Amino acid sequence: MGVLVGIARHAFPKAPMELLDAVDVTVEGGLHGDFRGAVKPGGRGKRQVTMMERVDWDAAMGELGHTIAWQERRVNLLLDGFDIPQVPGTRVRIGAVELEITVECDPCSRMETIAAGLKGALTPDWRGGACSRVKVPGRIAIGDRVMVVES
Template sequence: MTGTIAGIARHGRPKGPVETIDRVEVSLDGGIAGDCRGVRKPGGRGRRQVTLIERCDWDAAMHQVGYDLPWWARRSNLLVDGFDLPQVPGTRLRIGADVVLEVTRETDPCDRMDKLAPGLFAALLPDWRGGACSRVLAGGTIAIGDPIRIEEP
C-alpha cells in the first residue's frame, strides 16, 4: 500500500508559529530541518523527531467537532493521504527514494487542541487519530507528492 505526502510543516520553537513548506531536508540528528522537535538530544532516542497524521483522520476529527481547521493546526510535521499509518512501534516507513522513518509511538493530543476547537482533544483519541511519532533512520529530501509506504525488512 502506497500513499502520498500531502503536506509538510515545521515550527522553529515550541508553541511558535507553524510554517508550511513544499520540500525539506530530513536528517538523523535534526529530523525535519528547521523544526524544534526533531533535534536528537545527546543520549536521547529521538522518539518524536517527525510526527505524521492521516488526512482522513484529521478530516474525521474536524467533522466530529464541527470545525474546518487546517491540518497543520495539529502541529504535525507530515500530512499523509491515501495511507493508513501503522499502529505498531518499530514499523519502518519509506518516503520518496531515501528517507526512512521508524514509528515509535502514538502522538497523544494535548490540551491545546481543545483551545482550537472544543472537543478536539477527545476527537483525536480513538485509533491513533492524533497521528504517529517517528525517529529518522535514513535522511534525505522529501517533497509534497512523494510516495510513502511501509518498508519491508
Template sequence: MEVLTSVLVTPERGVEGDCRGIIKPGGKGKRQVSLMERADWDAVMAELGRQVPWWERRANLLVDGLDLPQTPGQLIRVGPVLLTVTAECDPCIRMEAVAAGLEAALTPDWRGGALARVLEGGTITVGDRITIEEP
C-alpha cells in the same frame, strides 16, 4: 507553524527547522517526525462540525492514501527518507485552544498521528511516494 512544499529530514536533526527533532545527548529521537493521516483529520473535523487547517495539529507531515502503522518498529518510507514508528502522537490540551473537543476527538485509534525516528535522511517533497516497508 510553516507549511512547506519540501523539507530536509536528517537522522541528527529530524525535520529541518523543528527543534523537537534534534537528538539530545542520551536521547532516543522518539519525536523526530510526527505524521498524521488526512482521512483521520477530515473525520475529526466532520465530527466536530469544524473546518480547521491540518497544520493546527502541529504535525510535521500530513499523509494521504495510507493507513499509518500503529506498531512501534514499523518502517515508513517517504520519498528518500526512511522512518521507524516509535509511538502514538497523543494529542495535548493545546488542541482545545484550536477547537473545543479536538483533544478528545483525536485520542482514539491513533487519530492524533504517529511519532517516528529518522533512519535515513533526505529531502521530502509534497507528492513523494509513501510506503510501508518490512522491518
C-alpha cells in the same frame, strides 16, 4: 501506497507552523528547521518527526463541525491514502527518507484551545498520528510516495 500532501515545521515551542513544499530530513535533526527534531544528548529521538493521516483529521473536523487547517494539529507530515501502522518499530518510506514509528502521537490539551472537543476527537485509534525517528536521511517533497518498508 499513499502520498505526502503536507509538510509543516515550527522553529520553537508554540511558534506558528510554517508550511513547506520540500525539506531536508537528517538523523541528527529531523526536519530541517523544526525544533523538535534534534536528538538531545542521551536521547533516543522518539519524537523527531510526527505524522498523521488526512482521513483522520477530516473525520475529527467532521465530528466537531469545523474546517481548521491540518497544521494546527502541530504535526510535521500529512499523509493521504496511507494507513499509518500502529506498530512501533515499523519503518515508513517517504520518498528516499525512512522513518521508524516509535509511539502514538497523543493529542495534548493545547488541542482544546484550537477547538472544544478536538483532543477527544483525536484520541481514538491513533487518530492524532504517530511519532517517529529518522533512520535514513534525505529530502522529502509534497507528492512523494509513502509506503511501509518491507523487512
